[in-house]
Amino acid sequence: MSDVAPDRPTTIALDCMGGDHGPVEAVAAAAHLSITRPDFHVILVGDAGEIGPALDEREYDPSCLSVRHTDQWVSMDDSPRGIFETKPQASILVACQVVSEGRADAVVTAGNTGAAILAAARGLGRIPGIRRAALAAVTPTEQTHGPNEDPFALLLDVGATLSASSRDLVTFAIMGSAYASAISSNPSPSVALLSNGTESHKGPPEVVEAHRILSELPDVQFAGNVEGLDIPRGSVDVVVTNGFMGNVVLKMLEGIGEVISDLASDAYARKFLWRFGLTMLSSGLRQIQQALDWEQYGGAPILGFAQPIIKAHGRSRSKAIGNACKVAVKAARSDMTRVIERAVAKVPGDEEGALGA
Amino acid sequence: MSWRHIYRWDLDKTYLETDFESLRRLVGIAFERPEEKVNVPGSAALLRELCRDVEGLDPSRVCIISGSPRQMRRTLEKKLEIDGVRWDEFHLKPQWENLRRGRFRALRDQVGYKLPLLLRSRRDTEDVGEAPESLFGDDAEADAFIYSLYADVLAGRVDVDALVRTLRAAGAYSDAVDASVEAARSLEHADAVERIFIHLDKRTPPAFFRAFGPRVVPVYNYFQAALVLFSGGHLGAMGVVTVTRAFLEAEGHNADSLANLFQDVVRRGHLPASAMQELGLAIQELGDVPDAAEVVWKSVQRFNDLGAARQFQAPAPPPGLDYNQLLEHVRAREHARGG
Numbered sequence: 001m002s003d004v005a006p007d008r009p010t011t012i013a014l015d016c017m018g019g020d021h022g023p024v025e026a027v028a029a030a031a032h033l034s035i036t037r038p039d040f041h042v043i044l045v046g047d048a049g050e051i052g053p054a055l056d057e058r059e060y061d062p063s064c065l066s067v068r069h070t071d072q073w074v075s076m077d078d079s080p081r082g083i084f085e086t087k088p089q090a091s092i093l094v095a096c097q098v099v100s101e102g103r104a105d106a107v108v109t110a111g112n113t114g115a116a117i118l119a120a121a122r123g124l125g126r127i128p129g130i131r132r133a134a135l136a137a138v139t140p141t142e143q144t145h146g147p148n149e150d151p152f153a154l155l156l157d158v159g160a161t162l163s164a165s166s167r168d169l170v171t172f173a174i175m176g177s178a179y180a181s182a183i184s185s186n187p188s189p190s191v192a193l194l195s196n197g198t199e200s201h202k203g204p205p206e207v208v209e210a211h212r213i214l215s216e217l218p219d220v221q222f223a224g225n226v227e228g229l230d231i232p233r234g235s236v237d238v239v240v241t242n243g244f245m246g247n248v249v250l251k252m253l254e255g256i257g258e259v260i261s262d263l264a265s266d267a268y269a270r271k272f273l274w275r276f277g278l279t280m281l282s283s284g285l286r287q288i289q290q291a292l293d294w295e296q297y298g299g300a301p302i303l304g305f306a307q308p309i310i311k312a313h314g315r316s317r318s319k320a321i322g323n324a325c326k327v328a329v330k331a332a333r334s335d336m337t338r339v340i341e342r343a344v345a346k347v348p349g350d351e352e353g354a355l356g357a
Numbered sequence: 358m359s360w361r362h363i364y365r366w367d368l369d370k371t372y373l374e375t376d377f378e379s380l381r382r383l384v385g386i387a388f389e390r391p392e393e394k395v396n397v398p399g400s401a402a403l404l405r406e407l408c409r410d411v412e413g414l415d416p417s418r419v420c421i422i423s424g425s426p427r428q429m430r431r432t433l434e435k436k437l438e439i440d441g442v443r444w445d446e447f448h449l450k451p452q453w454e455n456l457r458r459g460r461f462r463a464l465r466d467q468v469g470y471k472l473p474l475l476l477r478s479r480r481d482t483e484d485v486g487e488a489p490e491s492l493f494g495d496d497a498e499a500d501a502f503i504y505s506l507y508a509d510v511l512a513g514r515v516d517v518d519a520l521v522r523t524l525r526a527a528g529a530y531s532d533a534v535d536a537s538v539e540a541a542r543s544l545e546h547a548d549a550v551e552r553i554f555i556h557l558d559k560r561t562p563p564a565f566f567r568a569f570g571p572r573v574v575p576v577y578n579y580f581q582a583a584l585v586l587f588s589g590g591h592l593g594a595m596g597v598v599t600v601t602r603a604f605l606e607a608e609g610h611n612a613d614s615l616a617n618l619f620q621d622v623v624r625r626g627h628l629p630a631s632a633m634q635e636l637g638l639a640i641q642e643l644g645d646v647p648d649a650a651e652v653v654w655k656s657v658q659r660f661n662d663l664g665a666a667r668q669f670q671a672p673a674p675p676p677g678l679d680y681n682q683l684l685e686h687v688r689a690r691e692h693a694r695g696g
Contacts, residue, residue, distance in 0.1 A: 056564040056625065063617050066617045
């Protein structure tokens with residue numbers, strides 16, 4: 001990454017092909033952003049034969065948009081492993097390439113997570129000192145966080161690395177802290193490890209070891225261990241776990257939100273009295289629904305790479321993709337990856353393996 | 358003397374930034390001084406370049422047809438003088454007369470106002486021969502419809518019966534229908550209209566204009582129009598540089614935003630691949646124009662980004678446009694807008 005600021009507006013490379021809904025939703029998001037947020041540009045990466053007609057059906061400002069054509073993409077069903085050989089021009093690879101060429105500052109994709117991680121590893125490169133990437137997601141919480149009083153906490157990893165060593169967990173903690181600091185303007189975010197008890201000796205060996213290392217790091221506001229119930233309560237700003245556990249927790253939280261919404265709809269339809277009660281509560285319920293709405297949180301950053309990459313949900317519609325682009329812009333402008341790089345570099349004696357194996 | 362090209366321009370929302378969406382703004386416009394009127398970005402620079410005399414070539418002709426009331430003539434003429442634009446014809450709408458005669462429909466009607474004027478203007482222009490035309494309008498009203506109808510009447514593709522049916526369906530008064538028919542009958546047919554530029558003031562999605570065929574070129578600003586006019590041989594490289602500079606210096610654009618605009622007009626099929634090459638070579642020949650050269654360099658990059666997806670549609674008139682269907686198409690959009 002160059003030290004010199006590029007002589008162009010902040011630009012996002014948006015992989016249009018990866019999401020469940022094809023390029024239409026990504027194009028709708030970019031078209032809307034071109035009008036509402038002309039302070040940054042979007043490069044639409046994908047099949048111009050599909051992107052162009054979709055764009056022409058919408059109101060947009062062409063001065064903020066361009067198209068980078070490729071006729072290959074990775075579907076959700078594709079195994080990411082062979083993409084470099086089978087689909088060397090896949091849209092996610094091209095999006096990362098556009099960033100590595102210095103023409104864009106961050107990548108946004110709603111596509112295959114594995115492919116996004118592999119493409120980022122090749123195209124963007126890892127931050128020195130980071131061995132494994134982590135996918136971070138925001139989860140709605142009861143307590144607010146940081147000076148902006150954000151109603152969510154950061155949970156990582158939620159699926160990039162299935163099992164994590166103590167060293168990985170420590171770097172996840174550093175990255176999560178740096179991300180929360182850069183994106184939420186929270187100067188000293190509290191960080192905790194997810195475990196089955198708050199005591200330092202609770203949990204599998206890698207968690208116990210990570211606890212020991214993090215307790216000795218002066219620049220991380222380490223709050224010890226938290227349990228699952230602390231996540232929705234929001235007792236800390238950043239919760240660290242391995243990708244397997246994080247993914248299970250995240251999906252469960254999303255599922256609970258959807259079930260509550262379905263139950264409320266069901267109750268509304270069943271009895272007049274319940275309908276009356278729900279109508280009385282409607283403004284409060286709307287607030288809860290809004291807090292649980294993953295579309296407004298703008299995707300999950302995949303941390304550990306030298307340039308920001310934001311993974312939007314595969315089911316994302318234009319609103320969620322648009323919010324993911326806004327997060328990407330914020331990450332790029334706050335120089336988030338440099339903040340992480342500096343934080344990792346400050347860990348004393350890391351080159352000698354102080355972060356553990 | 359003959360004409361190398363005839364340019365017909367609308368004023369409000371095409372040449373001038375005009376907001377007549379509210380009564381307050383409408384009244385405000387009437388009292389604006391010439392120096393207070395604001396141009397659509399690049400419009401003055403482009404029109405100046407188009408009407409510039411070129412040694413060894415016939416002059417171009419500029420005909421302005423505006424829906425503004427005749428009472429504004431002095432102000433508007435002064436504004437054009439300030440901009441350094443010259444014109445050969447300047448028509449304004451007789452709104453006071455419409456009001457006095459109780460022709461309230463005519464206050465808003467554009468088809469019955471502009472079409473007979475366009476046809477008469479062509480007929481009455483001396484030595485017009487087969488002089489080609491480029492027309493400039495906007496997406497606020499029915500300019501694409503009116504200009505396309507004019508082009509096809511002029512070319513003899515729409516006969517008098519069809520013209521009458523269309524004008525009646527459009528709600529034109531009978532004297533406007535008669536005037537159009539009279540002008541159409543005495544007109545020397547020529548397939549003269551090359552392109553119809555529609556300034557997307559309201560950001561109407563470009564797909565709306567597909568029904569009019571590739572002769573209609575929706576443009577987001579006059580940088581895009583300048584590129585298309587360059588490819589048609591109506592604007593030199595220096596003219597493109599001048600318009601480019603107007604955007605770089607006065608309109609807050611940068612090389613990236615202009616390159617994006619370039620790609621957009623290529624992607625939509627209005628600019629051939631050869632134009633890129635010709636413009637690059639011409640700018641190289643001009644020498645000391647680093648600002649424009651950067652725009653060209655980034656445009657080449659955007660051009661290559663489109664890969665195999667580039668396609669150019671020559672601005673040929675579409676065969677057999679059904680103007681009654683097009684009228685419904687226009688009305689459906691106005692209805693959707695709440696107009």
